[in-house]
Amino acid sequence: GQNIDQPTEMTATEGAIVQINCTYQTSGFNGLFWYQQHAGEAPTFLSYNVLDGLEEKGRFSSFLSRSKGYSYLLLKELQMKDSASYLCAVYPYQLIWGAGTKLIIKP
C-alpha cells in the first residue's frame, strides 16, 4: 500500500528553526513535494526533490533520502506568517498526500 506519515502538529518560536519530517512507503518513487497551506486557503508549492540531498530556497530547505523513505522540510528564521499546515506528497504514479503538519508559531 501507499503511506505517508507526518507529525500532526508542531509548535515553534518566532525567529527559531523547525524541522518537519515526512516518511513514506510507496510502490514507486518519481519525486517528493512540499506544499504550504494556510487555514482556509489552497496549498502553494514550496519545493520538489527527486534526488538525494538538500535543496535550499531562501529560508526553506528540503532534504530527501530515497533509501530511507524520508524527507524533511527545514524552516529558518521563523516568522508569524509561517503558521500554516505543511503537506508532504510523493509521486509513485500519482501524487499521494500526507495529512499535513500544522505548524504553530509563538512570539
Add this chain to the structure above:
Amino acid sequence: SQTIHQWPATLVQPVGSPLSLECTVEGTSNPNLYWYRQAAGRGLQLLFYSVGIGQISSEVPQNLSASRPQDRQFILSSKKLLLSDSGFYLCAWAKGEGSVTDTQYFGPGTRLTVL
C-alpha cells in the same frame, strides 16, 4: 503567467440537490487537470484527473463525475449530493507534455457544505 480560477468560493446545498463546480486555467495549453477534495483536518484526496479534452480518469468511486468540455475547463458535478460530500474542493493544473511529475498548482478552492 498562468492563472487558475474556481467558482463559486463557497456553496451551501441541501442533501439530494445537484452540484456543478467549474475550474478554468489561463496562460497554458493542454494542461493536466485535477479535482481534489479535502475533508477538515485531512489530506488531499484525488477525485479525478484529465490529460486532455474528454479524457477523465476517476480515482475514487462515488456519486461525483467530472467533464472536460474544453482544453482549459474542468467541471465537477453531482446529480444528488450526500452529507459526506461536504468539504473543500480544489482544482489543480500541471504541465501536460507527457510528464507525470510536474508541479501541481491549485485554484482558490470551493468550500461546500451539504445540509
